[in-house]
Amino acid sequence: MKVEPSARDLLEVARAALLDDLVASLPESSRYAALMVANALSIAGRDLAAPAAAQDEIARIKALVPDWKPPGTEEAALLEGTARLAARIREGRFDEGEARARLLEHLRVTTRARLAVSSPKALARKQGNLP
Numbered sequence: 747m748k749v750e751p752s753a754r755d756l757l758e759v760a761r762a763a764l765l766d767d768l769v770a771s772l773p774e775s776s777r778y779a780a781l782m783v784a785n786a787l788s789i790a791g792r793d794l795a796a797p798a799a800a801q802d803e804i805a806r807i808k809a810l811v812p813d814w815k816p817p818g819t820e821e822a823a824l825l826e827g828t829a830r831l832a833a834r835i836r837e838g839r840f841d842e843g844e845a846r847a848r849l850l851e852h853l854r855v856t857t858r859a860r861l862a863v864s865s866p867k868a869l870a871r872k873q874g875n876l877p
Contacts, residue, residue, distance in 0.1 A: 754791045761787040792863045799859045800824060806852045807831050810840075 751759070761784050769780045800820040807827035808814060814830050816823035834840065840849040861869040 752794075754794045757787045757791040757794070761791070789864055792866070796859070796863060799863070803827075803856055803859065806855065810834070810848060810852060 764780060764784050764787070769777055769784075772780055800823075804816055804820065804823045804827055807824075807830075808816065811827065811830050811834060814827060817826055835849070840846050858869060861872075
């Protein structure tokens with residue numbers, strides 16, 4: 747495996763080249779699409795920088811749904827685990843007491859972790875770090 751540059755570094759270089767060198771020369775009709783690509787590159791870079799986030803979320807779901815056995819891949823585990831957790835929520839298993847508190851904490855942590863990847867500025871504003 748290649749150590750330098752990392753995938754995250756390559757994404758940042760590509761994003762910088764797009765924003766610094768290419769966007770200004772594009773016709774107005776193409777700029778929005780280019781900015782969307784730059785944003786996608788940023789999200790992908792942040793996602794690469796948080797490799798344990800999915801594993802942490804799976805562990806939290808497992809703690810809330812202890813009889814669940816996660817399937818092999820992280821993606822499959824997140825999809826299945828979230829579906830099972832949602833089914834238990836609909837059944838009313840987290841309506842009161844400690845179970846409710848544990849669920850709400852899981853949802854808070856998961857939302858913050860996902861926002862840190864998809865929209866860190868929104869997360870910072872919510873936490874009072876930006877105007």
